[in-house]
Amino acid sequence: MxxxxxxxxxxxxxxxxxxxxxxxxxxxxxxxxxxxxxxxxxxxxxxxxxxxxxxxxxxxxxxxxxxxxxxxxxxxxxxxxxxxxxxxxxxxxxxxxxxxxxxxxxxxxxxxxxxxxxxxxxxxxxxxxxxxxxxxxxxxxxxxxxxxxxxxxxxxxxxxxxxxxxxxxxxxxxxxxxxxxxxxxxxxxxxxxxxxxxxxxxxxxxxxxxxxxxxxxxxxxxxxxxxxxxxxxxxxxxxxxxxxxPRVEMQRAGLAPMTSMFFYGPNDRNDIDDFRPSVHDSDGLAIFNGKGESLWRPLSNPRDLQISTFQDLNPRGFGLMQRERNFFAYQDIESGFEKRPSLWMEPIGDWGEGGVVLFEIPTKEEVHDNIAAFWRPKTPLQAKGEHNYTYRLHWGPDSPKPHSLARFTRSGIGARGEDARLFVLDLVGDNLKGIDPAAVKGVVTAEKSEVKNIVTQPNPYTGGWRLSFQCQVKGEPIELRAFLTQGDKPLSEIWVYRWAP
Missing domain, CATH: 2.70.98.10 (Beta-galactosidase; Chain A, domain 5)
Structure with missing residues (x-):
């Protein structure tokens, strides 16, 4: 079905x-x-x-x-x-x-x-x-x-x-x-x-x-x-x-669950032969965690099932977002992917310990919803009890913006030789306008890999900024993290990504 x-x-x-x-x-x-x-x-x-x-x-x-x-x-x-x-x-x-x-x-x-x-x-x-x-x-x-x-x-x-x-x-x-x-x-x-x-x-x-x-x-x-x-x-x-x-103890309950479709995009279009540059209902998972950090995780259509958990205490919100709003990014007159809503979940009150769980399921067709995200409480929901939650769902062009940090809008990935990948990340934000390029620094870290050639520069075509870097790959998944700073001051949300062969 x-x-x-x-x-x-x-x-x-x-x-x-x-x-x-x-x-x-x-x-x-x-x-x-x-x-x-x-x-x-x-x-x-x-x-x-x-x-x-x-x-x-x-x-x-x-x-x-x-x-x-x-x-x-x-x-x-x-x-x-x-x-x-x-x-x-x-x-x-x-x-x-x-x-x-x-x-x-x-x-x-x-x-x-x-x-x-x-x-x-x-x-x-x-x-x-x-x-x-x-x-x-x-x-x-x-x-x-x-x-x-x-x-x-x-x-x-x-x-x-x-x-x-x-x-x-x-x-x-x-x-x-x-x-x-x-x-x-x-x-x-x-x-x-x-x-x-x-x-x-x-x-x-x-x-x-x-x-x-x-x-x-x-x-x-x-x-x-x-x-x-x-x-x-x-x-x-x-x-x-x-x-x-609960009739029984519920150890794996997912609260405020949402499901979407990501077939391919500029970060992940391996083996795709299609006239359209991108096909997806959502292009990323956004999280505003209890520490006040804003995370952006671009979605992917992996070769194997990927499950990611973002542990947190009293989350402030998360959602599956469709940030790309330009028709020319899709070129699909009938589907209108640029008009698909983003969905942001805002907890009302404290939800305690747990994690935002993201499922990315392999698919070879765009007719299947292959993305799922929800909040999973750390403590199971006990049988014969009453468990109350209040939250707000925002269906629209974007999530409520909690701060003025720049946002990642596009994540492009391509080969750079046999054992390297080039990551090209675009950002937009009012706080990036008129800033001295020499004062902007890209901070990139990777688990189990070496990062080289970190470059930050204004992007005159978007009015924003571009961060690019190269990463060595050796056939195993790599966890990546990147953001822009001006001295000790963060300029952007945090980009987090799992590259997998």
Whole structure:
């Protein structure tokens, strides 16, 4: 399964929800309060795990990609369309890979009402077989709002498949994805994929600038509740409140996980025969660590799986970024990689000890997401406990800038003889303008290798600076670190990279 093919308890609970293997059924006048979904997740975690409802008519279960893509929700049937509100919700049909039943509620005036599936709300392509009109529930939903112009409701975010969700900012197209939670990513025993099994959409007020979405997640290892406050704009912001209730001790939990695609770029295009200079949804991992350091790790498409962990205490943020915004760096009119969003995660409060984990997975096709990043706490999440986290997701052209240091924008790597590589790094930043070139120094270190010919110079074509150096290579991975200084004063963030043969 690849993403590009698929998308291109409390006292009030019995009155609100009736849990069953077929999903959730809303009772009449179901009371909904701030703790409803947390209480439901806590109750769910206290019971044995039940597999999700995947029962579907065979006509839908056996759909191919083109058949499924031809099923469209009718925009005129969108939730809140008739109320002239600033947000609308449209729903995804079940079928193809999206077999899990997702139950969706509308919350208004403190009450939750289930949104019923109606076959008449969808149009079906000619090749979709006829099937019985029964209550199927949904596969997910998407939110629309006037983000680019006031008279048109653009698609702002989508929740579809397992615990995946995506969003865009003004002028952007979909790229990387976020997830509710990752469990045992990269483990030999296999990864566990939690599912959002129910959502509650709070009806927005007239003129509202934000939308609140509640979600219930379930998995073999845990249940969890989420409260998303979505604010579309030049940067679309999600405020996320998460409570995790483990059924078992979770030693390999990944918080605020995100997934992306890096096929090739100027630092890594070995064996690539393609007219486009670069192909990627994200070109680097940025980290603002608890020490106040800003790190930039260019992504790669390695020959073998690479796992990197950046240990930290109380991180200030990290994200998978798309810094290259020039069309001519991609030359792809259809894909528009220069319009893909960056995703920055900002913890609210102290998250303690742990590390930002980066997975870089080999791929020979751009249709596969081969990059994953998340925060892994040092201390396992204990069974039968409650673990609360609050964070903010920024979907947009860049991350919030915590300082005035120059940033690395391009990392180029090429051969320099049989046993050497030339690294050419470009930087931009207002603090580099008008500075005396003689005062700028490049600091480069490498493990298990010798660094030669360190050169720093202004780049008149970018208005920034260029740092280049050579490094001896002997067929084994090399950890590199580089930055610019003026005397003892740092001028740039820190570039960190793992070169591998």
């Amino acid at each position: 690849n993403r590009r093919q698929l998308v291109q308890g409390s006292a009030v609970l019995p009155a609100l929800l009736l849990a069953s293997r077929s999903g959730f059924a809303a009772a009449p006048d179901g009371v909904f309060g701030p703790s409803t979904v947390r209480d439901l997740a806590r109750m769910l975690a206290g019971k044995p795990y039940e597999a999700p409802d995947e029962k579907l008519p065979s006509e839908l279960r056996d759909l191919d990609y083109d058949q499924y893509r031809s099923i469209r929700f009718l925009p005129e049937r969108a939730l809140w369309r008739d109320k002239n509100l600033p947000f609308e919700a449209q729903f995804f049909h079940r079928g193809f890979f999206y077999k899990n039943k997702v139950t969706i509620f509308e919350v208004a005036d403190g009450k939750a009402t289930e949104i019923k599936y109606r076959k008449a709300d969808f149009s079906f392509g000619e090749k979709v077989p006829a099937f019985e009109d029964i209550d199927l529930g949904f596969a997910g939903f998407r939110i629309h709002s006037p983000i680019n112009r006031p008279d048109y409701y653009d698609e702002v975010c989508v929740f579809l498949g397992a615990s995946y969700f995506r969003a865009v900012a003004k002028g952007q197209t979909y790229g990387l994805s976020a997830r509710g939670l990752s469990i045992d990513t990269g483990e030999a025993k296999g990864e566990e994929f939690p599912l959002f099994k129910a959502f509650w959409l709070e009806r927005p007020a007239l003129g509202a600038t934000s939308l609140v979405i509640h979600a219930l997640l379930d998995s073999k290892s845990c249940a969890a509740s989420y409260r998303f406050t979505v604010r579309p704009g030049d940067t679309t912001v999600f405020d996320v409140e998460m409570s995790v209730y």
